[in-house]
Amino acid sequence: MTTTAQTSPEELRAQMVAAVRDEGHVRTERLQQALNTVPRHAFVPDASLEEAYHPHRAITIKDGGPNGQPASCSTWPTVIAMMLDQLDVQPGEHVLEIGAGTGYNAALLTELVGAEGSVTTIDIHPDVTDHAQRCLNNTGYTQVRVITGDGARGVPEHAPYDKIIVTVGPWDIPPAWIDQLKSDGRLVVPLHWRGQARSISFTHARNGTLVSEDCQLCGFIPMIGIVPSGERAVELHSEVALHLDRDQDVAAEALHEALMKPATKEWSGVTVRSGESFDGIWLRLTATEPGTCRIAATPQAKADGVCSPVLPYRSPAVVDNDSFAYLTARQADGDGEQRFELGAAGHGPTGSELAERLCQHIRDWNRDRTAQPRILAAPYAFLENDLPDGLIITKHHVRLVLA
Missing domain, CATH: 3.30.310 (TATA-Binding Protein)
Structure with a gap:
């Protein structure tokens, strides 16, 4: 990204969106408009404008995470756009975000759901939710519900949700996320298995399982709280x-x-x-x-x-x-x-x-370098004999079946 000291936030934002789009993300006009509207620099006030609008830069807002990692940060814009492409938010939908971060993603979601929809975001760190709430208020996104709590429990008082997006890295899929997702709703989660992490777009099938629609490479801060790592x-x-x-x-x-x-x-x-x-x-x-x-x-x-x-x-x-x-x-x-x-x-x-x-x-x-396995996530209510053929990976709350 080429900039000068005089480049305005609007110009930098346009350059960021163009760079992200050139990488194959931002598949809808609505998402492009949201990215062009929300001022990312207002959510990371300690970063320079160039850092705020760099398409491949995460910005730490809280240190002290596991293994020397940050405890919370604002994700690369390319990854944000990729996951929002996967989520495919529609006007009027009700969305739950696990991991509030800076509040930037919640602002983008608010632009996507419009006046008839709603966005709820939850984070386990009180100082992170304070930061997110302050930035959302300062930028006019006062309608976002910002909640402090363990995201593994979801937010049942505002369920069910049309879409759930997870912006931390869990090893498992807790029951609350499945229970609070509407039938035919969508869960986008950067799941860890077999030593790697992928953002999976799951559809909630009517039988209570989750079935993958898309799977993309990503990396997120490991999730902490009641869902243990395996x-x-x-x-x-x-x-x-x-x-x-x-x-x-x-x-x-x-x-x-x-x-x-x-x-x-x-x-x-x-x-x-x-x-x-x-x-x-x-x-x-x-x-x-x-x-x-x-x-x-x-x-x-x-x-x-x-x-x-x-x-x-x-x-x-x-x-x-x-x-x-x-x-x-x-x-x-x-x-x-x-x-x-x-x-x-x-x-x-x-x-x-x-x-x-x-x-x-x-x-x-x-x-075939683009081929992806079909991934099914089944709660333990499903007996192993009832699962489709495929390689089974056993987690605490679900079994993954990869075929």
Whole structure:
């Protein structure tokens, strides 16, 4: 984004909207008008105008979150627009937002629902809701209900809702969100599973399940409160860990021993440009490999030759008993442009077979890079035998079925 010191907020806002639209978001005229109307800089008064209207910049408003992360922030405008595209708010609808943040998203929602609709936003941090309420009042969005409380409980006194949007990162889907959503209503939630996070647009089916309509890569601050996380880390080395879900049991000692032996590398023949996304491989793995998880290694681990995941802190891996494999890459001939061939490194007795299996998934992804699994979220009232065919992921409150 090119700016000068004299560029007005309106000009910067127009540049932001244009940049977000060029990335394939802002699919409706109504959303474009909302983004052009709401003054984002008024919701982040401590940021510069350039920071406020940068399309790829989150702005922290509260420190002290888990693992050194912020406790609350204003999300990238590109991600905000992507999730609002997924939510598809219509005039007159009643919307619940979990995670008030700065209040900016609630203001956009207010523009989208119009005078006949309503917006309720809830956050667990009183200072965050104070900030959101103050900014909403200052910008004229006084009709937004701002509530302090645990978002996992929803806001039952104003239910049911046509749409619910979650702007924090939960590992599970609490019952309140399903109970307070109208039949055929929509839930957009950045859900964590198998070491990654995706914003899923669910439709509330008449039988009480949630069925995915769209699934996009994203990242949010982990949710705190009564909904516990089911993620855990298994250290294989002082510089290497696997991040798994509660329903995944692994032989940590055997995997540690496997890591200490040389890797077997297999190559897929599939190449990507520098900066080109290949996250769809991870999504595909979550629907096909029960042992899918995340491997995290420090740069020092790579320098020491311990392991070499394609992205050190965030790469997909597959575990099977005493062996595992993870996504890696090497430079490839790019005919004048920088390209990388994707492959897999395997450790353990069946590491070579796992690496080749991962390479086959890479080739399958390459044949249709936009394919998404169908994801169904079913409360425990549904017996496992009543669920459709697919890979089942067990959470505290729901089972996910990926097909």
